[in-house]
Amino acid sequence: MSNFLMLPILLPMFIGTLLIFFAKKHKLQRVIAGTAAIAQLGVAIYLGYIVYVDASQIITLEVGDWSAPFGIVLVADMLATMMVLLSSIVGVVCLFFAFKTIHSEREKFYFYPFYFFLLTGVNGAFLTGDLFNLFVFFEVMLIASYVLIVHGGTGYQLRESFKYVVMNMVASAFFLVGLALLYATTGTLNMADLAERVQVMGQEGILNVIAIVFLFVFGAKGALFPLYFWLPKSYYGPPAAISALFGGLLTKVGIYAIIRMFTLIFIHNTGFTHTIILALAGATMFFGVLGAVSQFDFKRILSYHIISQVGYMVMGLGIYTQLALAGAIYYIAHHIIVKSALFLFAGATEKITGTTDLKKMGGLLKTHPWVGWLFFISAMSLAGIPPLSGFFSKFALILSAIQEQSYVIVTVALVVGILTLFSMMKIFMYAFWGEPTIPVEKVNRKEMFSLLRPIIPLVALTVCLGFFAEPVFQYSLGVADQILDPANYVNAVLGSK
Amino acid sequence: MEILIVVLIGILFSVATYLILTKSLFRVVLGTVLISHGAHLLILTMGGLGVGSAPLLGEEASSYTDPLPQALILTAIVISFGMTALLLVMTYRTYKVHQTDDLDKLRGRSDE
Numbered sequence: 001m002s003n004f005l006m007l008p009i010l011l012p013m014f015i016g017t018l019l020i021f022f023a024k025k026h027k028l029q030r031v032i033a034g035t036a037a038i039a040q041l042g043v044a045i046y047l048g049y050i051v052y053v054d055a056s057q058i059i060t061l062e063v064g065d066w067s068a069p070f071g072i073v074l075v076a077d078m079l080a081t082m083m084v085l086l087s088s089i090v091g092v093v094c095l096f097f098a099f100k101t102i103h104s105e106r107e108k109f110y111f112y113p114f115y116f117f118l119l120t121g122v123n124g125a126f127l128t129g130d131l132f133n134l135f136v137f138f139e140v141m142l143i144a145s146y147v148l149i150v151h152g153g154t155g156y157q158l159r160e161s162f163k164y165v166v167m168n169m170v171a172s173a174f175f176l177v178g179l180a181l182l183y184a185t186t187g188t189l190n191m192a193d194l195a196e197r198v199q200v201m202g203q204e205g206i207l208n209v210i211a212i213v214f215l216f217v218f219g220a221k222g223a224l225f226p227l228y229f230w231l232p233k234s235y236y237g238p239p240a241a242i243s244a245l246f247g248g249l250l251t252k253v254g255i256y257a258i259i260r261m262f263t264l265i266f267i268h269n270t271g272f273t274h275t276i277i278l279a280l281a282g283a284t285m286f287f288g289v290l291g292a293v294s295q296f297d298f299k300r301i302l303s304y305h306i307i308s309q310v311g312y313m314v315m316g317l318g319i320y321t322q323l324a325l326a327g328a329i330y331y332i333a334h335h336i337i338v339k340s341a342l343f344l345f346a347g348a349t350e351k352i353t354g355t356t357d358l359k360k361m362g363g364l365l366k367t368h369p370w371v372g373w374l375f376f377i378s379a380m381s382l383a384g385i386p387p388l389s390g391f392f393s394k395f396a397l398i399l400s401a402i403q404e405q406s407y408v409i410v411t412v413a414l415v416v417g418i419l420t421l422f423s424m425m426k427i428f429m430y431a432f433w434g435e436p437t438i439p440v441e442k443v444n445r446k447e448m449f450s451l452l453r454p455i456i457p458l459v460a461l462t463v464c465l466g467f468f469a470e471p472v473f474q475y476s477l478g479v480a481d482q483i484l485d486p487a488n489y490v491n492a493v494l495g496s497k
Numbered sequence: 498m499e500i501l502i503v504v505l506i507g508i509l510f511s512v513a514t515y516l517i518l519t520k521s522l523f524r525v526v527l528g529t530v531l532i533s534h535g536a537h538l539l540i541l542t543m544g545g546l547g548v549g550s551a552p553l554l555g556e557e558a559s560s561y562t563d564p565l566p567q568a569l570i571l572t573a574i575v576i577s578f579g580m581t582a583l584l585l586v587m588t589y590r591t592y593k594v595h596q597t598d599d600l601d602k603l604r605g606r607s608d609e
Binding site: 135159160169170172181184 | 525
């Protein structure tokens with residue numbers, strides 16, 4: 001019982017509302033937004049800490065004192081607090097990058113309020129313990145994301161975002177369909193209560209159908225094969241700070257929801273559901289990386305990589321052992337950090353060269369060595385070169401797949417790893433090698449460092465996640481342990497009765 | 498009663514699917530409106546229809562209407578209303594910028 005649990009949701013909501021009133025004063029807006037984002041990071045760290053030291057490692061809050069299966073509950077277990085922490089880190093970093101790169105016209109038109117509303121929705125989706133509430137927070141997040149993705153209103157953005165919005169609205173309608181069917185079958189929408197009732201009823205017939213409806217819904221939001229087609233083009237449109245926030249966070253909310261649903265509620269027919277998930281994971285990885293290999297644009301390659309890496313996370317869930325889930329959780333942490341960093345690098349090179357087309361760049365290593373080498377570290381981390389963080393998470397996933405003797409997925413994962421390395425090297429060769437397109441004398445070192453300042457913490461974090469893999473992996477194993485046993489969750493939410 | 502509503506939901510969903518698959522921007526918007534109406538009606542139907550009594554009054558009430566689905570669709574209607582408003586504005590802007598509402602012409606070039 002802790003009211004503190006509300007703070008990661010209330011703080012950004014309050015700040016977002018406050019910022020509406022100062023829309024035209026962008027200095028003041030920046031001060032408020034920056035302070036609030038750092039405060040939020042502090043809150044997230046503290047929340048993660050108190051959940052970690054708590055005896056059961058799950059803290060619940062019954063909103064308005066309505067007891068658990070009837071009212072709305074907020075639940076912070078280790079997975080949720082880890083995700084809140086990651087979203088806050090990305091939130092701070094992208095915000096500070098936005099200060100440097102967002103056009104002041106965009107700033108005046110309510111960029112910061114919607115930024116914070118997005119974080120409200122994301123944190124809410126992580127912390128809620130009620131399915132309908134999850135829907136509401138998804139919509140809060142999505143409506144803010146619709147606004148941010150068309151923000152600026154260029155022709156390209158309008159055209160591609162329309163498809164993004166329609167896709168998500170259809171998925172949301174099916175979310176409601178799933179909720180309706182689930183409510184009719186079980187009579188509850190509280191996740192802990194659902195876990196209990198599905199166990200009693202046995203997961204057969206209609207409950208399998210509902211599981212697949214939810215897989216479709218969250219798969220569409222998390223860009224699983226074959227529902228990923230909207231992602232690469234729509235993420236290309238907005239400025240890099242927004243792309244980085246979306247690339248880091250938005251699809252991961254869908255993946256988080258899949259992991260939550262399929263480790264807590266729909267776990268009694270794993271032969272059916274988790275096999276489908278594993279097959280989808282393989283196809284997602286493979287087709288995503290093929291898209292990345294075919295592209296010649298910095299941001300587009302990164303957008304396609306989101307798809308292929310979502311596959312790795314879902315692969316951990318599909319294998320469904322402790323090691324695999326720990327690998328998936330480690331991968332989520334690694335991915336959110338590295339992917340945001342890479343998108344910010346795309347933004348930095350765009351700011352420097354004025355384009356994201358790789359064929360028009362070149363020689364940045366000579367003119368901007370720091371950008372080049374820091375990008376190299378993040379790219380190697382993404383491709384999974386030891387001792388960086390990408391390696392350990394992929395290693396755990398592949399090891400567990402070998403233990404479970406699913407050799408097809410092992411092959412796919414390894415091939416995808418090589419193709420990832422290939423496409424990251426393509427970016428490095430085209431953008432950073434060769435003859436400089438900008439004369440060396442014209443380089444403004446001060447500007448370069450001001451662009452890099454927000455990115456450096458992310459690169460440092462991915463290096464730390466790699467070098468301190470042991471404690472991080474212990475933590476992931478702890479999270480995996482906790483979500484593999486739904487009784488923990490159910491007791492924490494319903495046990496107090 | 499339930500059967501009738503379920504058939505209606507089916508009609509709504511099929512019309513919505515047809516509209517979403519058409520080429521005109523505005524029809525796609527109408528399609529998303531109809532699909533969310535279908536989903537809302539589904540929630541209401543799944544809670545049970547036509548009991549004709551008040552929402553739960555005391556623990557000994559012999560018959561009652563489940564108030565939860567109505568609370569749920571109220572929230573869902575408000576959300577879909579907001580989304581539709583936003584989408585209509587986006588449609589209008591897209592039409593103004595691109596001078597067309599034909600989705601075929603809004604596909605973009607392959608080299609982009």
